[in-house]
Amino acid sequence: MRAKLAVSVSRGVAAISRATGRGDGSVIGGRIGLAIDPGLLARLATGRQIALVSGTNGKTTTTRLSAAAIGVLGTVATNSFGANLPNGHAAALAQAGDTPYAVLEVDEHYLPHAWSATRPMVVAMLNLTRDQLDRAKEVAMLAKLWRDTVRGRPVHVVANADDPMVVWAASAAQEVTWVAAGQRWHDDSAVCPECGSAIARVIGETGDATDWRCTGCALARPQPQWWLDGDSVVDPAGERHDVKLRLPGRVNRANAAMALAVAEHFGVRACDALPRLAEITSVAGRYAMVERDGKAIRLLLAKNPAGWLEAFDMADHTPTLLSINARDPDGLDTSWLYDVDFSSLRGRRVLITGDRAYDLGVRLTVNGVAFTHVPSFGAALTALPDGRMEVIANYTAFQQIRAELNRVQ
Incomplete structure (x- = not known):
C-alpha cells in the first residue's frame, strides 16, 4: 500500500511540476516518492529487464540511444532528461508504469547504489575522466568503485575497450562485451590503475588510441567485439552496419555502437535498432x-x-x-x-x-x-x-x- 501511495503521489507531483512550468518533474516526483517509501526504487525495478548506463561523458545520449534500440521490443522506461540520481530513477519507473524494460542513466558515483536497488541485466561503462574538481572523486577512485560494484555479480558489462580505467574496472566482471568506443582524452588515464606504470598508446589520425598497454603489467586493450569502421559499426559476427545518425560527431557514432551492444544483450538485432537511432534529432536539448x-x-x-x-x-x-x-x-x-x-x-x-x-x-x-x-x-x-x-x-x-x-x- 505504501508503494502504491508513493507511485501515485510521485506521478501527481511530477504532473503538477510540468503543468506549472517548474520542470519536467523527474526529480521532485522521485524525491517525494522515496520519502513515502524508501524502498520504492527496488520495488519498481522488480520484474523488469534493466540496463544501467554510466560514465563521465555521453551517458545521457547513450541512454537515449539504448532506450530507442530496446524500444524495438516494447515500451521502455527511461530517465530521458538526465535525472541520474535515485530520485530520477524512481520517478522514471513510476511515471512509465508497468513496462518490461528500463534503461537508466546513472551518475558514475551512484553506480553501486543503482546496482543494489535495480539488479540490472546490463551495465554500460562509457568512460572516466575528471569532472567537478571541487567535489568529484579522483578517476582512479571511481574506477575502483566500479570494479568493486561488478566483481562477482551476476551482470553483463558492456565496456569501452579504449579507456584503460574502464577496462580495469570492467575486467572484474564475469561477462564483458568490449566496444571500441574511442578515447581522445588521455590525460586522466596516463598511468595504470593496477600497478602505477605508464600507459603506452598508439595514436591514430583522429586522435583516438588504436591500441594501448601498460608498460609494467598485463593490463592492455582487449579485443573489441564491436567497433567503428568509418561511418559503419561492425558487430561480433563481423557484419557491417551503416550508422546514419542525425546527431553530430564521431563520439555519437561511438555512443550508438555502445547502445547497439547493450540492445543486443536484450535480443535486439543491430539492423532492427539502427532505424530507431536515426530518428533521434536531439537529446534533452543537446544537438538541437x-x-x-x-x-x-x-x-x-x-x-x-x-x-x-x-x-x-x-x-x-x-x-x-x-x-x-x-x-x-x-x-x-x-x-x-x-x-x-x-x-x-x-x-x-x-x-x-x-x-x-x-x-x-x-x-x-x-x-x-x-x-x-x-x-x-x-x-x-x-x-x-x-x-x-x-x-x-x-x-x-x-x-x-x-x-x-x-x-x-
Whole structure:
C-alpha cells in the first residue's frame, strides 16, 4: 500500500511540476516518492529487464540511444532528461508504469547504489575522466568503485575497450562485451590503475588510441567485439552496419555502437535498432538546431575537458558562442579550463558570456584565440549576422540558453 501511495503521489507531483512550468518533474516526483517509501526504487525495478548506463561523458545520449534500440521490443522506461540520481530513477519507473524494460542513466558515483536497488541485466561503462574538481572523486577512485560494484555479480558489462580505467574496472566482471568506443582524452588515464606504470598508446589520425598497454603489467586493450569502421559499426559476427545518425560527431557514432551492444544483450538485432537511432534529432536539448532571429543555432553541452574536446570536434567552423558558469551543478572550480586546448577555435568568430566569462577569456588569450565578450545570449544574437551559429556551454549555462530559446517560442 505504501508503494502504491508513493507511485501515485510521485506521478501527481511530477504532473503538477510540468503543468506549472517548474520542470519536467523527474526529480521532485522521485524525491517525494522515496520519502513515502524508501524502498520504492527496488520495488519498481522488480520484474523488469534493466540496463544501467554510466560514465563521465555521453551517458545521457547513450541512454537515449539504448532506450530507442530496446524500444524495438516494447515500451521502455527511461530517465530521458538526465535525472541520474535515485530520485530520477524512481520517478522514471513510476511515471512509465508497468513496462518490461528500463534503461537508466546513472551518475558514475551512484553506480553501486543503482546496482543494489535495480539488479540490472546490463551495465554500460562509457568512460572516466575528471569532472567537478571541487567535489568529484579522483578517476582512479571511481574506477575502483566500479570494479568493486561488478566483481562477482551476476551482470553483463558492456565496456569501452579504449579507456584503460574502464577496462580495469570492467575486467572484474564475469561477462564483458568490449566496444571500441574511442578515447581522445588521455590525460586522466596516463598511468595504470593496477600497478602505477605508464600507459603506452598508439595514436591514430583522429586522435583516438588504436591500441594501448601498460608498460609494467598485463593490463592492455582487449579485443573489441564491436567497433567503428568509418561511418559503419561492425558487430561480433563481423557484419557491417551503416550508422546514419542525425546527431553530430564521431563520439555519437561511438555512443550508438555502445547502445547497439547493450540492445543486443536484450535480443535486439543491430539492423532492427539502427532505424530507431536515426530518428533521434536531439537529446534533452543537446544537438538541437533552433531557428531564431535569422540564426540557425545548434546547442552543444560540454562540462569538463574531455567534453569540450568532443564538442570542438562536433562544431562546424562558424561563429561560436562559449558560455561558462560555476554554479553548484557545474562545480565551483573553473581551473579545469587550463586543461582544455582551445586553439582549434583560432580563425573563427568567438563570443563569450556567462558568470565566469572572464576566466574563459584569460584562457582563450593564452591559446591565442580572439574573442568578444557579450553580456548575454540575447546580446550574442544581436552581435552576429544571420546564418549558422554554434553554442557550447557548461551545464547551467546550457540550461539558461535553452530556457531563453523556449521562452521566445
